[in-house]
Amino acid sequence: xxxxxxxxxxxxxxxxxxxxxxxxxxxxxxxxxxxxxxxxxxxxxxxxxxxxxxxxxxxxxxxxxxxxxxxxxxxxxxxxxxxxxxxxxxxxxxxxxxxxxxxxx
Numbered sequence: 241x242x243x244x245x246x247x248x249x250x251x252x253x254x255x256x257x258x259x260x261x262x263x264x265x266x267x268x269x270x271x272x273x274x275x276x277x278x279x280x281x282x283x284x285x286x287x288x289x290x291x292x293x294x295x296x297x298x299x300x301x302x303x304x305x306x307x308x309x310x311x312x313x314x315x316x317x318x319x320x321x322x323x324x325x326x327x328x329x330x331x332x333x334x335x336x337x338x339x340x341x342x343x344x345x
Contacts, residue, residue, distance in 0.1 A: 296316070296317050298315070302320065302331060308329070309325065311325060317333060320333065327341055
């Protein structure tokens with residue numbers, strides 16, 4: 241014998257979905273997609289960064305000429321360049337030997 245209060249025997253009529261509920265569902269879906277894309281981007285950037293070659297080591301100390309006021313520093317695997325307002329000083333990669341001095345105009 242069936243129970244009249246049993247929800248399995250009586251299907252609820254199909255009611256239209258309220259517009260605000262439809263918008264909420266779209267927003268949640270959009271947020272989910274955005275979070276997945278963001279996590280994927282983080283993993284890709286970490287993989288790229290961890291697989292990149294190591295940066296050159298900085299020397300512990302570089303001795304500059306007296307009265308030098310350094311304004312910029314650049315380093316490559318072959319040399320170190322230190323810029324002052326009037327000169328560019330080129331040092332060896334280990335920073336121990338001054339290789340060249342370029343005077344700026």
